[in-house]
Amino acid sequence: MWMKLELRHLRVVCAIADAGSLSKASSLLGLAQPALTAQLHRIESLLGGKLFERDHKGARATPLGELVLERARVLLPAFSRLQEDALRLVDDNMPSERYRVGAVNGPMLGGVVHRITESHPGAHVSTQVSWSNEELAAAVAQGRLDYVLAAVCGDAPPPSEYGLTWNVIAVDPIFVLIPDDHPFTLLDEVELGQLKDMQWAVVPGDGCFGECFVAACSRAGFTPRTMYEVDINSCIDLAASGDAVALCQPTFRRAPGVVAIPLAGAPLRWRHLIGWDPESPAAEFAPHVLRYAGEAYRDTAERNPRYAAWLRTHRDFGVVRYHSRETVSP
Known part of the structure; x- marks a missing residue:
């Protein structure tokens, strides 16, 4: 790429x-x-x-x-x-109430923005997206963002060197995108080993997901073939054509030509977190943004019938009932 x-x-x-x-x-x-x-x-x-x-x-x-x-x-x-210098200039000309939210690829940003603007109609809300947790966490530490919606693989820690407070919003399994005419779409879930002869596609990100995926494949008895790092639209195209199996979040909204199905045993997990600077003015409003993010995730999950049904039998996934704070050593 x-x-x-x-x-x-x-x-x-x-x-x-x-x-x-x-x-x-x-x-x-x-x-x-x-x-x-x-x-x-x-x-x-x-x-x-x-x-x-x-x-x-x-x-x-x-x-x-x-x-x-x-x-x-x-x-x-x-x-x-x-x-x-730019921040000082902007601060002099911005409304007193503002909310700046950064996010990696995930299901919550739109819902969070909607809830903030609905509850604070006079506020200025801005967003920034990136595939890099590190980039967005640094922007919070530097005062360019107030909150970051991040995602990390499995039990990996979020970026630790910026002194941010982190809370877990939800835990995802990883699903796979396959063509909608594939026989596996008739299954409730597919074994990772059943896909051993396929090529793979994923959206880029930092962290250990690539290594965790290779380890999961090894436990399933095979070494994965080519891994394409592409944008989400290319993931859909590659999956629809049968050229690759795309790894995706279970909240993926249905697209023409593909179906997202669970991997048996949920061998790969994805944790959604929110971070903020505990010394910044944004910290006071952070519990509300955390709640908005949980509500946004739940709404997105409920719009996906297959994932909603899967969650009813997998209680360790989805929105965490009691948000747990991440302890990260600098």
Whole structure:
């Protein structure tokens, strides 16, 4: 999948250089080391060469890495100053009541915005979307967002280095999208091993989902073939044509040509969380946004008959009855 170099990539390179190793950098960034390694490989592909020489002593910048670090240490502070100046200007011209919500791909953003605007008709509400939890968490820490609707694989922690308060909203199983004329659509659920000869598609994200998927396939007795990282529309197209099985959230709304069905035993889980800065003014309203997010998730789940029926027999999934706070060590 084509990508372009972004500031978050430069932050990753600086973190590795400052920490001196990928293992230390992964701890600082709140990422599993395989996920950070995969990110570094993507960045190196974008730049056309290796940025670090790695051995038992750690990671040392190559000449290309030194060049990138030199430019990054100029660009990142300059960008931060630009953000601060822009925020001051915007603050002087914005309504006193505002709500800025960031979200990764998930079922709740629209419902949250609707509930905020309905209960606070005079407020200014803005949104930002990204596939990266890290990017949105950083925006909250920097004062550019008030809340982030994030999602993490299994029991993985949310981004830890920003000092945010995190609460769990809901827990999803992972479903699969297959053509609507496939024989498996007649089943209540499909075994992961029954799909061993297929290729796969998924929307991109940071974290350990790719590694967890490969591990689940290994437990099912096979190694997955090609994994396409594509946008949601391409996932639907690939699934409808039978060229790939697309991994999806169970709240996926029906699209022409495809059906979302459960994986037997729910071998992959996805946790939805909300984060905010506990020292910011937004913290006072955070319990309301948490409630709005839970209501929005529940509404979306109920509009999907197959998932609603699945939830009735799988009580460990769906909206958490008592929202649990995530304890994340910086």
